[in-house]
Amino acid sequence: MTAAPVAAGRPAAPPQLPEAVLPLSAPPVAIDGLSVLVTTVASDSHTWNLVFLQLALEELGHRVRNLGPCVPVGEVIAEALRVRPDLVVVSTVNGHGLRDGSLLIERLRACPELAGLPVVIGGKLGIAGPSGRQTQARLRAAGYDAVFEDGAGAGALSSLAQLVRGSVR
DSSP: OOOOOEETTEEOOOOOOOGGGSOOOOOOOOTTOOEEEEEOOTTOOOOHHHHHHHHHHHHTTOEEEEOOSSOOHHHHHHHHHHHOOSEEEEEEOSSOHHHHHHHHHHHHHHSGGGTTOOEEEEEOOSTTSOOTHHHHHHHHHHTOSEEEETTOTHHHHHHHHHIIIIIOO
């Protein structure tokens, strides 16, 4: 690779990228789109699920703040207090959604400013695989507004989209 020619002490302008590799523009964000906080439980290091949810929600016109993997409960609460989202989406892939998700929602609901905040959880909620209604009922009783078990497929995203569009605040 050769260096760019220098004229009068300045490097030449960088080459123009072909149109096929220019960055795509982001989809337009709806003015009335919701503010959504996407997170996972403290023990979960997976990121693909968080990125998928972020992109899907953004395509629906919502503003998303993705906290990334292994988020401590205190950090989720602090960020929710700071940004005051319309919805919190908790996604987990490591199988500790029931245990760690219960702790997260218990602490979040104990904060008076966040007690009424809509919060949903989905993914692998137990290490033994899908446990169906029993796990979902426990998480709903703990304080989640909706629970989506791994394997729910596109129907879960449609349900989440309906929740986001209609029943949040």
